[in-house]
Amino acid sequence: MKEMICIVCPKGCHLKVDENNDYSVTGNACPRGAEYGKNELKNPMRMVTSTVKIEGALLRRCPVKTSVAIPKGKMFEVVQALNSVTVKSPIKCGDVIIKNVAGCEADIISAKSM
Amino acid sequence: MFDIIVLGGGPAGLSAAYSAWKAGAEKILIIERDKELGGILNQCVHNGFGLHYFKEELTGPEYAQRFIEMLKSTNVEVKLDTMVLDVSENKVVSAVNSVDGFMTLEAKAIILAMGCRERTRGAIAIPGDRPAGVYTAGSAQKYLNIDGYMVGKRVLILGSGDIGLIMARRMTLEGAKVLACVEVMPYSGGLNRNIVQCLNDFDIPLYLSHTIVDIQGKERVEKVIVAKVDESRRPINGTEMEFDCDTVLLSVGLIPENELTRGAGIEMDGRTNGAVVFENMETSLEGVFACGNVVHVHDLVDYVTAESARAGEAAAEYVKSGEKNAEIVTVKNGEGVTYTVPQKIRRTDNKFTEVFFRVNRVMADSKINVVSNGEVIATFKREHMAPGEMEKIIIPKKILDSASAEITIETKCEG
Numbered sequence: 262m263k264e265m266i267c268i269v270c271p272k273g274c275h276l277k278v279d280e281n282n283d284y285s286v287t288g289n290a291c292p293r294g295a296e297y298g299k300n301e302l303k304n305p306m307r308m309v310t311s312t313v314k315i316e317g318a319l320l321r322r323c324p325v326k327t328s329v330a331i332p333k334g335k336m337f338e339v340v341q342a343l344n345s346v347t348v349k350s351p352i353k354c355g356d357v358i359i360k361n362v363a364g365c366e367a368d369i370i371s372a373k374s375m
Numbered sequence: 376m377f378d379i380i381v382l383g384g385g386p387a388g389l390s391a392a393y394s395a396w397k398a399g400a401e402k403i404l405i406i407e408r409d410k411e412l413g414g415i416l417n418q419c420v421h422n423g424f425g426l427h428y429f430k431e432e433l434t435g436p437e438y439a440q441r442f443i444e445m446l447k448s449t450n451v452e453v454k455l456d457t458m459v460l461d462v463s464e465n466k467v468v469s470a471v472n473s474v475d476g477f478m479t480l481e482a483k484a485i486i487l488a489m490g491c492r493e494r495t496r497g498a499i500a501i502p503g504d505r506p507a508g509v510y511t512a513g514s515a516q517k518y519l520n521i522d523g524y525m526v527g528k529r530v531l532i533l534g535s536g537d538i539g540l541i542m543a544r545r546m547t548l549e550g551a552k553v554l555a556c557v558e559v560m561p562y563s564g565g566l567n568r569n570i571v572q573c574l575n576d577f578d579i580p581l582y583l584s585h586t587i588v589d590i591q592g593k594e595r596v597e598k599v600i601v602a603k604v605d606e607s608r609r610p611i612n613g614t615e616m617e618f619d620c621d622t623v624l625l626s627v628g629l630i631p632e633n634e635l636t637r638g639a640g641i642e643m644d645g646r647t648n649g650a651v652v653f654e655n656m657e658t659s660l661e662g663v664f665a666c667g668n669v670v671h672v673h674d675l676v677d678y679v680t681a682e683s684a685r686a687g688e689a690a691a692e693y694v695k696s697g698e699k700n701a702e703i704v705t706v707k708n709g710e711g712v713t714y715t716v717p718q719k720i721r722r723t724d725n726k727f728t729e730v731f732f733r734v735n736r737v738m739a740d741s742k743i744n745v746v747s748n749g750e751v752i753a754t755f756k757r758e759h760m761a762p763g764e765m766e767k768i769i770i771p772k773k774i775l776d777s778a779s780a781e782i783t784i785e786t787k788c789e790g
């Protein structure tokens with residue numbers, strides 16, 4: 262049995278998820294909580310945002326993000342992969358900076374035109 | 376002579392200028408002291424912006440960029456790297472930059488959108504030494520996200536505001552060790568999703584009802600002592616914990632930046648620390664409007680955008696047809712309510728009026744009452760309210776018509 266707080270809406274229900282019983286969820290005030298609780302235990306995903314070094318722009322860092330959410334356990338690997346990257350201005354918001362970062366089905370894309 | 380001068384080019388100023396343009400104002404100028412538009416959004420590289428307004432989750436810079444692009448289709452002028460020094464009662468703006476030097480600019484209407492700044496250590500008086508290594512969470516965020524360097528390796532965070540939570544995750548992912556987040560109140564000041572995704576994801580403990588009682592270190596922070604507090608927020612002897620760390624981040628709230636507003640003699644509200652405003656975001660000074668964090672601290676930029684759009688439209692309307700004269704209904708804070716925006720409502724032909732407010736504690740299953748002459752004239756139900764989440768009620772014209780010259784917003788907790 263795992264306890265967690267549902268973050269789908271501001272109410273923040275305290276959920277209990279039973280891994281041994283097909284991830285059945287209790288404590289949720291609505292069905293969205295049940296789905297959240299299940300996914301959160303089976304396959305938690307997170308968006309990652311960070312910055313990379315940029316040359317030739319007004320500022321020194323270019324904000325970036327993953328194009329879609331990645332498995333939670335891969336977060337550190339993804340951020341690590343950014344340390345050695347330097348991009349050159351001009352760059353457009355949405356430009357792909359690293360394809361399939363850390364072997365995920367997500368790219369690192371620029372979040373700002375610089 | 377400008378139709379409208381907007382002070383501040385953050386999301387509030389951008390949205391106000393864009394809406395004023397769409398509503399027909401022609402000569403509009405935005406003055407921004409930074410080198411680029413976007414305000415605080417430029418350093419908020421995390422995502423979570425725009426869920427309400429764009430129906431997508433954007434990062435701060437992406438959200439800003441959408442508005443900067445929208446402005447390109449208008450004739451709104453922008454002066455960057457320009458600091459506004461003064462606003463006078465007759466709507467003359469004094470500003471300075473290195474190209475034009477000192478300048479005075481006149482406008483028919485002015486929109487105040489200067490945002491807010493962080494409370495600093497002095498403002499909450501932590502005892503102990505004064506070594507280096509104590510930063511506000513927002514300045515640490517700026518160093519990391521704009522300039523590219525980390526302020527420390529072993530970090531303790533005081534205050535559970537969203538900026539501190541976001542920085543806990545950001546610094547952890549960048550290789551720092553965040554030891555704990557310490558909050559003096561019995562509840563967190565930040566959004567639930569940030570507690571889960573920024574603290575729980577990385578096993579960073581959150582100590583509620585705790586505070587820092589001592590910061591030790593000669594040149595740099597070396598050790599911080601944290602203790603539990605009682606109901607009146609006094610440290611309890613014998614509950615002390617020691618943390619070996621080199622950095623303390625303060626995330627203890629924001630204060631609207633209103634030197635210019637006060638300088639213009641505009642009426643202020645001691646509860647919001649912002650100007651007293653009417654339903655159309657006009658201040659006590661005719662033709663001067665205010666919106667965004669300079670009026671009251673918002674948790675979601677989407678609400679800033681919506682509020683500022685109203686200010687922009689109202690300013691354009693003022694430029695076109697001058698001041699509206701109408702009877703005024705004053706809004707008072709009742710039980711459980713910390714502040715309301717607007718504080719005054721004009722009886723116009725608006726079909727409804729939105730009133731934003733914050734509650735002073737966590738409440739389950741409650742009612743929000745609008746009271747006039749001791750009588751409840753409208754009731755709204757809420758399953759959950761918390762100080763960290765701005766609340767909104769929509770008062771229909773019919774209800775407002777039936778109200779006296781003073782209404783009170785109060786809460787009744789049933790849970």
Ligand SMILES: Cc1cc2nc3c(=O)[nH]c(=O)nc-3n(C[C@H](O)[C@H](O)[C@H](O)COP(=O)(O)OP(=O)(O)OC[C@H]3O[C@@H](n4cnc5c(N)ncnc54)[C@H](O)[C@@H]3O)c2cc1C
Pocket residue numbers: 382383384385386387388406407408409413414415416419421422423424425457458459460488489490491513516537538541632635666667668669673674675676677679
């Ligand atoms: C660290 C942080 C994290 C946040 N995270 C989220 C989030 O995840 N999701 C979300 O929806 N919202 C978030 N918010 C809230 C949201 O970003 C703010 O509510 C919003 O940016 C406020 O907009 P604003 O235009 O009022 O103020 P600001 O963005 O502060 O803009 C004010 C502008 O005015 C300029 N200015 C001030 N004084 C002068 C002067 N004298 N002369 C010239 N220019 C001046 C400043 O330089 C600045 O650019 C966060 C806020 C902060 C601080």
Ligand code: SF4
Pocket residue numbers: 267268269270271272273274288289290291292293294295
């Ligand atoms: S379970 Fe439903 S009501 Fe409860 S927090 Fe989650 S989404 Fe909100």
